[in-house]
Amino acid sequence: MSTEQTRVAVIGGGAAGLTAALFLARAGLQVELYDQDRSILKRARLLNLPGHDELEGRELLDQLRGKIDALEVATHEGKVDDVSVEDGGFRVHSAHGGDTSVSYVVLATGQGTLRLASLPVETTEARQPFVKVNVVTDRWGATSVPGVYACGVVAGWPSQAVVCAGSGANVAIEIASHATGSFWVDHDDTRLAADPE
């Protein structure tokens, strides 16, 4: 299967999910982003984001949305109600976005309760305050269900925008590496070519 035919559902459009969607789309995968628009970033003023003196969380969300829109990521505003395992992949059920078949699922649902009754991912008690549950993952974000990954606060990462964004990039790199068959690196080759050092 080519990368353009590999469909990935990203559930959650906060720091982690939008960054995962960006990296996946840049790798040439077909991304279906589902989001209820309840990111806690909307309440944050970021004074600790590399590359910025200060940035409103809403601005970060807008910047990331702009980038994924330019890459024609399919976005579905609304809740994912469930994810079921089907032959060779998964079926995402959403009253807002309809039902979609995908090869991979990225859980980036933040600090709330994970209510996906048909998806048997292993979970554990969260260490952080305000966080309801953590999905158990390995260092690449892989969960107990092959093909399902988790990033951001729901995966137990500290609730900091840069950390959660980085964990989204991390799972995207892992999925892109699986889909392309070699380790995926998203670098700007043009400048490397111009500088032999």
Ligand SMILES: Cc1cc2nc3c(=O)[nH]c(=O)nc-3n(C[C@H](O)[C@H](O)[C@H](O)COP(=O)(O)OP(=O)(O)OC[C@H]3O[C@@H](n4cnc5c(N)ncnc54)[C@H](O)[C@@H]3O)c2cc1C
């Ligand atoms: C008041 C406040 C101040 C903060 N200040 C800072 C700061 O100064 N610096 C810093 O680094 N961090 C700060 N943070 C933390 C930062 O906002 C979080 O670490 C970051 O947003 C977590 O990213 P995430 O993607 O894991 O979750 P979120 O950004 O919360 O995104 C989760 C998304 O998943 C969606 N979702 C959940 N379930 C479903 C479903 N079933 N279907 C569809 N969508 C779903 C939600 O609607 C939401 O949009 C602050 C947070 C708060 C609340």
